[in-house]
Amino acid sequence: MRGPVAWWNDPWRPPRVLVAVTIGYLIWSLLPVLIAVLFSFNDGKSRTTWQGFSFRWYWGDETRSVWHDATLHQALWQTLKLGVIATLITVPLGVMLAIGIDRWRGRLPSGANMLMLVSFVIPEVLLAVALLFAITSLALPIGLGTSAQVVGLITFQIAYPAVLVRARLATIGNQYEEAAMDLGASPMQALRRVTVPMLFPAIFASTVLVFADVIDNFVLVRYLSGNSSTEPVSVKIYNTARAAPTPALNALATLLLAAALIAVTVGYLFYRRMTRGDATAGKGIAAFAGEA
Amino acid sequence: MPVPNRPGPNRRQFLQRAALLAVGTPALVAFLDACSKGGQSSSAPSLTIAAPSSPVKWDIPADNTAIADGLGPEKGGTLQLYSYADYMAPEAVKSFEEKYGVSVQISTFNDTDEALTKIRGGNVDYDIFFPSYDQIGRLVTGGLVRPLNHSYVPNIKNVWPFFANPWYDQEWRYSVPYTVYTTGIGWRNDQVPADIGALKNPYEALWDPAYKNKTAVIDDWHTAMAMVLLKLGITDVNTSSADDLNKVGEALSQLVAATSPKVTITMYSDLPAGQIGLSQMWSGDIINAQSYLPEGVDVDILRYWFPADGKGLVDNDLMVSLRGGKNPVLAHLFINHMLDPEVAKQNFSAIGYQPPQVSINPDSLVADGFIPENLKSAIVRPEYFDVGYRILELDPANDTAWHNVWRTFKAGGS
């Protein structure tokens, strides 16, 4: 038997402190959310006192459940709409931008790179205010409402796929593409048949992250919303939280969480199918997140 | 030695870029000018301010006349209301929806300044707006509201008589009253056992360090600052004296230091939830607070104070029909619907704010069990409107000065 000192000095012992910190963090991070999900099934109006289990706030209550209250399920619909439209436009745009900037040498692309990085870290409220000013001062074909929200979201999120794809391109390097071109492919063909398939992990990761970020977005969509039919779930929660929220709000957020989980699971399964037989198969989630 | 791969611009490139900038900017400017939304500055040279001592009858310009008589309601549209949150009984809305077979949507704002800016921005199509009369001047001058066709609103006969010809809108050309309310102090006596109403200067209680972290003031610049003026003994709550405003600024700093109040409009749910114990409140809020009390807590703990002689802040909110709305006939019908005695009473019990209906007798509300005895002082009597202090619209320069003080307060600065 080793003494305690030897046990402490054993270089191969499991990192207990780190494990403790990680578990502690996960609990701190997820517990309030689990409580919120729990109370969405509360039977009474309170969000802090448990009064029994029921689906009242999902479809039971005649006026205030998510199913019956038009404002609530309208908010859910708006969130999903924004999520899908914004993601569908952002990801291709960002991927193309990343590939273009990465391969194009010169001053313009490095300026564009700088612009993209700034749009990545800029506090959201600055972009929201700037777009609000632009839309209300100029007679643009875009008015406040869904179209303005989509435009703002794309502008804010475009850096996400761009950065992820660039990082991946840096890891992959030029050699596969150059090999393909040596074998006679044109740059376009090399891109299409060699590079882009290798980028699939990064593209999927960015799709998932952009979607998650968009449905969660608050500042941009609030500033650029028109009337209350264009207010997504996050704004509804904010508006109602300052007054007197019912567990219907928890139900709404739980439904949103479920939608996001389904989207990610579907994406992951789809990714697994597509990359069957690849070298990265079997590395699981880490590959999906572009880190393999 | 590493060689930087980005040499700086040489002279020729620099001159090229400067030339590009010099040529491009005026082109950009001209382009933006063309795209710009004109009509942002109003054509009227000055703002007419209405006051009880100088009543105003608003003009009806030729390009903004009321709708014709006898039109049928618009079919298939959605009536858009724009009001505070929780300021409209869902049952009242539902009964209107069923009566006319339309749908109604309520969008909410947090403060009236923001609402006016949004309406003026022109991107929204709200039909009915619920301002207070301190905005009627700007609404009319800016051409944002539609004059009312009285033939659609026969229920005007149900409201207190002086509202048929109020000083802020003589001959009720543009507005009808929605609710009446006073602004006093509300508290719950389990957290604040003292009788605030019995103090010499009840407004002072908000500065009392004994109530630190338990207080709140209303997040409306004019209402909160008017209360500070009353606390200081200044009865002109629309003062333009820089001296008075300085005193208000100092008092507000002392307030933050002494009790660190929340600045919000949700005291109707925060007080019953126990988050705060003492707050500046609108009379409707304390009545509404009854329905937010958690189970097991008696209504009896709520209290409200307003000067018994009526010399406090008294106001009313309006309903106006916005010009940008797409359903003017429905707007008129909705306004008429809300003035119906049954609907108004239903609204009263749902939102707590009293409608100025003749059928509601202030003296019998307690006897009928509508309002509990401990909240008797929250009932609004017509006599208050003769002696109370009204929050009026301010002219732009004064408005700026007031807002500067408020901005400093909200920034947590000195």
Next chain:
Amino acid sequence: MTVAEAPSQPAKPGRTRTNPLWPTLAMPGIIWLLVFFLAPMYVVLAIVFGQVDPIFRTPVPVWNPLQWDATQFTYVLSRIGPGGAYGPALIRTGVYVLIASVLCLAIAFPVAYYVARLSGRWAGILLAALIAPFWISYMMRMLAWVNLLQDDGWVNRIASLGGLFDVRVHWLTGQPVVVVLGLVYGYVPYMILPLYAGLDRLPQSTLEAARDLGANRVASFWRVTLPMCRPTIVAAVLLTCLPMLGDYFTSDMLSASPKTAMVGNLINDSVQSPGQTGQAGAFVMLVLLATVLPMFYYVRVTARADEVST
């Protein structure tokens, strides 16, 4: 594909070949950013240096730089010193963001290190659990905390050990600690992911070499691991703490008191307020500067590092 179908662009002597494919790909994104990111910034300038409608006091943008009027901007500038009206809010923002970033790093680094390097077969699940907060509405997480911190919420209940002591701390009225912790709670997931990505790439062989050469745990961490992942840490900190500068809803939801107002609150309160919109624009410009300058510096430093390393 035969050798005859070689790439169509022959290399020009003395000039790097730029295949038109790359600019074509990049152009849609670049144009989008120019139109919807840069151009609105010019509109902000036009409003800050523009006029104000005399009656409604809504902003009237002035497009021509030669006609710009600096009154609104100087009004703000004159008040942002420590003694001015807005000074405390700006200082407070800096302090909150600094403390929150340090706390975020203190929490995120161990977690990311563990998951990236030491978790073995649990990596997938842990990573999913780490990404999960992104899918849950940020508002919902904040709302959950508002509930826990209410006077009758669980935090007070636990602190009073189920009724032993009477603990009635008013967490939600203007407590800076609560706001800072709220910021940490909201932004720590954004720091974990980049740290994870960077730590994942550290070469294990170098670390093992350090241990082989006799360094103990602490020394090998301090002298080998930490310097190697410094660029990752800097990137992660920038990614988290720069967006924090614009946060206003954390203070709004957890405090609602002027005592904890941040610069985001200043912007949010004045944007739609008559006569104050220009001031909001001025704050937007100031915060933009505070964001862009570190980014410029960071890009220059990393670019130079690239040059030196190759």
